[in-house]
Amino acid sequence: MCPSPNLQARARLSRRLFLGAGLALATSACSGGILDPVGPVGADASKILIDATIIMLAIVIPTIVLAFWVAWRYRASNPKAEYLPYWSYSGRIEAVVWSIPILTIMFLGGVIWIGSYRLDPFRPLSTTVPPLEVQVVSLDWKWLFIYPQQGIATVNEFVVPAGVPVHFSITSASVFNVFFVPRLGSMIYAMPGMVSQLHLQADRPADLFGISAHFSGDGFSDMQFEVKSVPPAQFAAWLQGVRSAGPVLNLATYTQLAQQSENVRALTFRAVDPRLFDAISSQKIAPGPGPEPPTPEHAGREVSTGGRH
Amino acid sequence: MFGKLSWSAIPVHEPIALITSIVVILVMLGILALITVKGWWPYLWTEWITSVDHKRIGIMYCILGVVMLIRGFADAIMMRTQQAAAVGGAQGYLNPEHYNQIFSAHGTIMIFFGAMPLVIGFMNFLTPLQLGVRDVAFPTLNSVSFWLTASGALLVNVSLFIGEFARTGWLPYPPLSEATYSPGVGVDYYLWAVQIAGIGTLMTGINFVTTVLKMRCPGMSLLRMPMFCWTTLSSSLLIVAVFPILTATLAMLSLDRVFGWHYFTNDAGGNPMMFMNLIWAWGHPEVYILVLPAFGIFSEIFSTFSGKPLFGYRSMVAATLFICVVSMMVWLHHFFTMGAGPAVNTFFGIASSVIAVGTGVKIYNWIFTMYGGRVRFAVPMLWSMGFIFTFIMGGLTGVLLAVPPADFLVHNSMFLVAHFHNVIVGGVVFALFAGLDFWFPKAFGFRLHEGWGKAAFWFAFFGFWITFAPLYVLGLQGMTRRLQHVNIDEWKPMLDLSVVGIGVLILGVISQVVMLVVSIRDREKLRDVTGDPWDGRSLEWATPSPAPFFNFATMPNVEGEEAYWGIKVRAIESQRLGPEPRYEPIEMPLSSPVGFYTAVFASVTGFALIWHIWWLAGLGLLGAFIGFVVFAWRDVHEFHVPAEEVARVDRARRAARQALMERIADQGALA
Numbered sequence: 003m004c005p006s007p008n009l010q011a012r013a014r015l016s017r018r019l020f021l022g023a024g025l026a027l028a029t030s031a032c033s034g035g036i037l038d039p040v041g042p043v044g045a046d047a048s049k050i051l052i053d054a055t056i057i058m059l060a061i062v063i064p065t066i067v068l069a070f071w072v073a074w075r076y077r078a079s080n081p082k083a084e085y086l087p088y089w090s091y092s093g094r095i096e097a098v099v100w101s102i103p104i105l106t107i108m109f110l111g112g113v114i115w116i117g118s119y120r121l122d123p124f125r126p127l128s129t130t131v132p133p134l135e136v137q138v139v140s141l142d143w144k145w146l147f148i149y150p151q152q153g154i155a156t157v158n159e160f161v162v163p164a165g166v167p168v169h170f171s172i173t174s175a176s177v178f179n180v181f182f183v184p185r186l187g188s189m190i191y192a193m194p195g196m197v198s199q200l201h202l203q204a205d206r207p208a209d210l211f212g213i214s215a216h217f218s219g220d221g222f223s224d225m226q227f228e229v230k231s232v233p234p235a236q237f238a239a240w241l242q243g244v245r246s247a248g249p250v251l252n253l254a255t256y257t258q259l260a261q262q263s264e265n266v267r268a269l270t271f272r273a274v275d276p277r278l279f280d281a282i283s284s285q286k287i288a289p290g291p292g293p294e295p296p297t298p299e300h301a302g303r304e305v306s307t308g309g310r311h
Numbered sequence: 312m313f314g315k316l317s318w319s320a321i322p323v324h325e326p327i328a329l330i331t332s333i334v335v336i337l338v339m340l341g342i343l344a345l346i347t348v349k350g351w352w353p354y355l356w357t358e359w360i361t362s363v364d365h366k367r368i369g370i371m372y373c374i375l376g377v378v379m380l381i382r383g384f385a386d387a388i389m390m391r392t393q394q395a396a397a398v399g400g401a402q403g404y405l406n407p408e409h410y411n412q413i414f415s416a417h418g419t420i421m422i423f424f425g426a427m428p429l430v431i432g433f434m435n436f437l438t439p440l441q442l443g444v445r446d447v448a449f450p451t452l453n454s455v456s457f458w459l460t461a462s463g464a465l466l467v468n469v470s471l472f473i474g475e476f477a478r479t480g481w482l483p484y485p486p487l488s489e490a491t492y493s494p495g496v497g498v499d500y501y502l503w504a505v506q507i508a509g510i511g512t513l514m515t516g517i518n519f520v521t522t523v524l525k526m527r528c529p530g531m532s533l534l535r536m537p538m539f540c541w542t543t544l545s546s547s548l549l550i551v552a553v554f555p556i557l558t559a560t561l562a563m564l565s566l567d568r569v570f571g572w573h574y575f576t577n578d579a580g581g582n583p584m585m586f587m588n589l590i591w592a593w594g595h596p597e598v599y600i601l602v603l604p605a606f607g608i609f610s611e612i613f614s615t616f617s618g619k620p621l622f623g624y625r626s627m628v629a630a631t632l633f634i635c636v637v638s639m640m641v642w643l644h645h646f647f648t649m650g651a652g653p654a655v656n657t658f659f660g661i662a663s664s665v666i667a668v669g670t671g672v673k674i675y676n677w678i679f680t681m682y683g684g685r686v687r688f689a690v691p692m693l694w695s696m697g698f699i700f701t702f703i704m705g706g707l708t709g710v711l712l713a714v715p716p717a718d719f720l721v722h723n724s725m726f727l728v729a730h731f732h733n734v735i736v737g738g739v740v741f742a743l744f745a746g747l748d749f750w751f752p753k754a755f756g757f758r759l760h761e762g763w764g765k766a767a768f769w770f771a772f773f774g775f776w777i778t779f780a781p782l783y784v785l786g787l788q789g790m791t792r793r794l795q796h797v798n799i800d801e802w803k804p805m806l807d808l809s810v811v812g813i814g815v816l817i818l819g820v821i822s823q824v825v826m827l828v829v830s831i832r833d834r835e836k837l838r839d840v841t842g843d844p845w846d847g848r849s850l851e852w853a854t855p856s857p858a859p860f861f862n863f864a865t866m867p868n869v870e871g872e873e874a875y876w877g878i879k880v881r882a883i884e885s886q887r888l889g890p891e892p893r894y895e896p897i898e899m900p901l902s903s904p905v906g907f908y909t910a911v912f913a914s915v916t917g918f919a920l921i922w923h924i925w926w927l928a929g930l931g932l933l934g935a936f937i938g939f940v941v942f943a944w945r946d947v948h949e950f951h952v953p954a955e956e957v958a959r960v961d962r963a964r965r966a967a968r969q970a971l972m973e974r975i976a977d978q979g980a981l982a
Contacts, residue, residue: 034801035788036720044720051717058707061671069678069699076617078685086683090620095679099623103671107664114660114714118653121716125653177487178583180648180723184789188719191649193584194486194577198650215648215723217480217793219487220407226798289577292492 036184040210040231041203042127043187050117054110061106123188124199126169133169133201134162137279140172140179140192140214141259142290143221144266148251148279154244155251157259158227159268163237164207170200173283175260176290180215183229189215197283204231221264228268248272253287260290314923315496320474325409332472361902363450364860368457369436370754373747375461376429380740382468383425384820386417391778391813395806397796410795411478412497416467418481419501422597423508424464426735429743430604431460431515434543436754438519440851440858441537443528443867443874446900448521449514451942454906456511456518462910463508466917470500474921477501480793482590483564485575485583490568496921498568502561503917509557516550519543528850530869534628537849537873538614538621541628542607545635549596549603552639557593560586569923584649591642599638601735603631605742606673609695612745613677615845616692617684620873623676630676634669637662647715648722656715663713667706674703689845690764694745697772701737705730708783726786729779736775744771744823752839756857760833763826770819778812781805841971842964848876855964861899861952864961865892882972888965894958896951905942909935 037052039045076083119125126133137148148155160183162168172181174192182189186202192214204210210229214222232240249255251271256278281287322328346352359367393410397403405413435453439446447453470476477497479488488498523544527536563574564586573581614621621627643651643659677699686692708730711717721727744767752758785805790797797806830837842855850867851858853875871877882888916931918924 037787047716047720050714051711051720054711054714054717055707058710062703062707065674065678066700066703069674069681070696072678072681073686073696076681076684076686078618078687083685084683085618085685087619089683090622090624090680092679095675096623096626099626099672099675099679100668102675103668106671107661107668110664110710110714111661114664115657117714117716118657118660121719122653122656123650123719176577177492178484180791182789182791184720188716189648189722190719191646193649196584211789211799213789213791215791217411217487219492220411220478222793223407223795224798285578289486289491293494 034185039185039187040208041186041205043121043202044185045187047121047187050113050121054113057106057110057113061102121188123190123201125201127167127201127203129167129203131166133167136160136162136168136170138170138172138181138192139279139282140174140176140181140218140225142176142219142262142292143225143264144259145181145212145214145225145227146175146259148274149241150274150276150279152241152245153273153276154241155271155274156244157269158266159230159270160212160227161230161232161237161240162204163234164204164231166234167201167203170198170202171279171283172198172200173279175282175287176292177218178216179218179225181212182215183210183212185210186229191216194289195283195285204229207231207233207236219262221262224265244270245272251275251278253278253281256282256287260287262291262293312924314919314925316473316922316924320496321472322475327405327409328471335468336472356904357902360907361454361904363446363454363900363902363906365435365439365447365450365453366754366858366860366862368453369432369434372428372432372435372457372460375457375464376425376427376432376743379420379424379428379464380426381820383417383421384816386413386420388813388817389413390417391806391810394794394797395803395810398803398806399798399800402796405795407795408475408478411793412476414793415477415480415483415497415501416470419477419505420464420467421735422481422601423505424460424467426601426739426743427508427512428460428464430546430601430739431456431512433539433608433743433746433750434515434519434546434604436750437851438522438540438543439526440753440854440862441540441849442523442526443531443850443863443869444522444526445862445897447518448526449518450900451903451905452514453518454903455909456515456906458906458910459511459514459913460508462914462917463504463506463511465914466500466504466507466921469918470497470504474500482594484590485564485567485581485586486577488564488568489576490571491577499565499921502565502568503920506558506561506565507913507917509554509561512550513554513558516547516554519547520551523547528863528866528869530867531874534625535869535872535874537607538610538624538627538631539604539607539849541631542603542605542610545631546600546603549600549635549638553593553596553600556589557597560589560593587646587649588642591645592639595642595645596638598735599634601739603634605739606631608742608746608749609677609698610673610680611849612691612695612749613680615749615847616687616689616695617681618687618846619680619684620848620876621676622679622682623672624872626672627676630669630672634666637666637669641666644713644718647718653715660713660715660718664710667710670702670706674699689748690759690761690768691745691749691845693765693768694741694748697768698737698741698745701733701741701772701775705733705737709734721786723791724786725782725790725792728792729782729786732775732779732782736779741771744768749845750851752844752856753842753851753854754857755834756839757830757834757837758839758844760826760830760837763822763829767819767822767826770815770822774812774815774817774819776812777815778809781808781812841967843875843879843971848873850875853878855960855967859960861897861957864894864897864957864964882968883975886972886976888968888972891962891965894954894961896954897957898949898951901948901950903942905938908938912938 037048039048135150139146144158146157147160172192174194179192180189181192190198190200208231212227212229214225248270251274393403393405474496477483483498486492566572567574567576573579575581575583575586610621641663644663647656748759748764785802790802839856843852912931912935916928919927
């Protein structure tokens with residue numbers, strides 16, 4: 003019996019809706035995120051992500067189809083399917099069943115092995131252009147960027163010349179955070195008393211955003227920073243501008259900055275104490291203070307110094 | 312006198328917490344009043360609270376787990392609606408102080424007090440029945456385990472009314488969780504609640520390793536055990552191996568916080584990275600502690616509802632033990648992005664994806680269990696098919712996260728959140744709902760309403776995917792987790808879609824509640840008089856529904872895999888039940904209030920330690936110790952069930968079996 007035209011139309015409509023929803027999910031997944039990279043690291047890593055997905059889909063889709071086909075074919079109400087009430091072992095099937103996942107994982111193991119070495123965040127990018135050095139400090143709750151070669155620093159604003167590799171040295175002045183610019187590629191932890199290395203590059207001018215990808219307390223949601231990839235000439239002009247005005251980052255201003263604060267607006271320093279980053283990462287400067295200890299008015303309950311919204 | 316505690320600990324300025332507190336307290340008082348008015352206390356005390364019957368304890372674990380699942384789900388509703396409401400400058404309705412407690416409580420409650428009690432509840436209820444024995448190895452210890460878990464759950468919920476809960480996530484990573492950065496009592500609530508419940512869980516692990524290895528009925532060799540018993544054994548072995556790590560790690564964090572020591576602090580040589588290693592050395596096996604029994608439940612269901620033995624039983628056992636061992640070698644994949652170096656990351660990446668071999672084998676074996684079967688799509692089977700799809704997808708994204716370069720893009724993102732809900736909801740929670748429907752008649756003597764059960768499944772299945780598919784997309788768009796508000800407008804549509812999914816999930820929860828109410832109302836119509844409502848294959852279906860407290864009048868004698876199936880086929884073929892056995896008196900353990908007392912004192916001790924009320928902590932420990940001493944010096948610990956009573960119960964069972972056998976013979980149900 004054929005379904006009535008009305009039913010068919012409805013089926014077609016629901017199929018279209020379903021496809022439409024899938025397409026909408028897919029397109030929004032691909033724009034502006036990690037699958038839309040602007041640098042070589044992001045491009046390589048997202049390619050591995052997609053390749054690994056395809057490798058697994060090659061197994062996963064047939065498996066799901068098989069599962070539902072078998073379940074439907076051998077439904078109790080189907081008199082055509084034969085009933086094998088005692089069939090529960092087949093050496094050949096067992097061999098296949100163990101081999102398929104093992105072979106897939108061996109193949110994928112190769113991808114993991116090669117990928118882990120090639121995209122090791124500590125490994126410099128293969129390019130002849132000398133890298134820009136940037137020192138990153140995560141504070142409660144903002145990001146400090148020190149440009150040691152240029153002798154300036156910024157807070158929650160990060161400007162890089164396009165086409166130049168950047169070598170990040172990353173530490174934290176208080177708790178754990180993760181430094182992450184989704185469209186540039188790999189993320190890495192910012193940890194107190196330790197320095198992580200990361201190499202990234204923006205290939206073309208673009209306005210991006212960076213975040214902390216590890217929860218760090220009450221002001222965490224606003225630990226977001228602007229990332230501007232600009233042509234080298236514009237970068238030089240920007241440096242000129244930063245150097246000409248603003249405060250100096252030294253021990254006194256840094257101690258001020260290290261206090262807990264939320265939703266911090268972008269800020270620049272025209273000069274910076276060159277020993278500052280080492281002093282922070284080696285904890286010669288004491289780690290940032292936490293919230294004020296609870297007062298008797300708030301027995302056991304903390305109130306963050308960053309203030310309430 | 313009262314340490315840090317004062318009246319200001321009550322959150323009078325937080326309307327949501329305050330109103331919730333008042334409502335919960337009123338509901339609890341209402342329930343207590345009802346019990347008092349109806350005069351149910353003696354029944355509750357003798358039959359439930361002091362019971363050492365593994366079935367009663369299992370049911371109490373499940374009730375605790377279900378109540379906590381609802382509490383955790385309420386947190387989930389708030390998280391999803393808050394994020395959708397707080398986009399582009401808006402702050403939503405929860406400030407960070409409150410929101411951070413909610414996501415921390417959600418994870419803690421769902422894992423420690425929702426999923427764990429349910430899984431352990433199933434282990435309790437089923438394992439002795441399936442092994443053909445009358446109780447677990449240490450029945451009173453079992454009761455202590457349950458009440459300690461309940462004590463932990465109580466402390467987590469007390470934090471709602473008095474003080475605050477942790478704001479550090481469900482695993483309190485230092486240095487954020489150290490006294491410097493979290494001076495409040497929230498982390499202490501977390502630490503002591505989990506410590507107390509964790510001790511209960513460790514004892515459960517010891518109990519079930521012993522039960523499975525030492526307490527099987529005659530003929531029940533290890534390789535004749537039902538699959539669920541194998542998963543109980545693996546899961547219990549993992550508990551014994553890793554829960555001490557959890558206890559030690561949390562104890563070190565407590566020492567840091569209370570006495571100012573420096574295991575994980577920023578300064579004075581503390582090493583916070585060590586906490587991550589230790590906590591995940593427990594945390595990753597924990598995932599398999601939950602999911603292995605879930606696999607056991609699915610194995611039973613696929614086999615029963617296909618009318619066939621489990622395909623490749625030995626291969627399934629091998630895959631289970633393989634997962635059990637390898638699960639302890641993968642913990643570092645939770646922090647590839649800490650920069651351990653490519654060699655270390657490669658090792659842990661490959662080890663993590665190797666686990667997919669074990670799970671892959673299981674999936675294929677379930678498919679071939681259905682092959683050549685007569686598959687009945689009852690409610691447990693719907694959950695199982697939903698599981699196959701959902702879990703495979705979760706496995707796929709899991710292997711992606713195990714590829715270090717890919718993980719460098721999606722670590723800690725909404726993609727990760729979607730992944731682990733994919734495997735834990737799709738794997739563990741679907742299994743628990745399937746199992747509740749499957750074994751409910753064995754526990755209570757009547758089946759659950761089928762229509763509402765199916766409605767609950769479809770709402771849960773679609774609700775799940777509408778909630779979590781958008782989170783995968785958000786992860787790919789670069790959104791990280793635990794954001795109290797969101798500054799990027801492009802994320803709004805997916806956050807809204809996820810709220811729609813939560814709405815569908817709410818319908819699923821309502822369906823479950825309605826199912827329960829309707830089933831209790833129609834219990835006479837749904838009554839299972841046979842003891843074998845699903846044409847089962849393992850020994851629990853040889854007992855009447857509900858099973859008598861001594862489980863088996865005489866010890867079954869097992870002669871092959873699928874013990875009960877063998878007995879059933881023989882009876883039907885010969886058209887005769889076996890000869891009536893000679894009934895003898897049965898020794899059963901006496902009920903004991905020691906579990907309940909211990910938990911009361913443990914709760915007092917925990918509360919005192921949270922608030923630094925040292926004298927009260929000492930008093931609580933002393934009370935618990937006295938309870939232990941009194942119990943240890945007891946003179947009588949068993950009682951005899953007279954042979955006549957055993958005979959009366961068993962003759963009723965045999966009559967029901969006779970009727971069932973004749974009905975099957977009439978229908979010619981067996982090929």
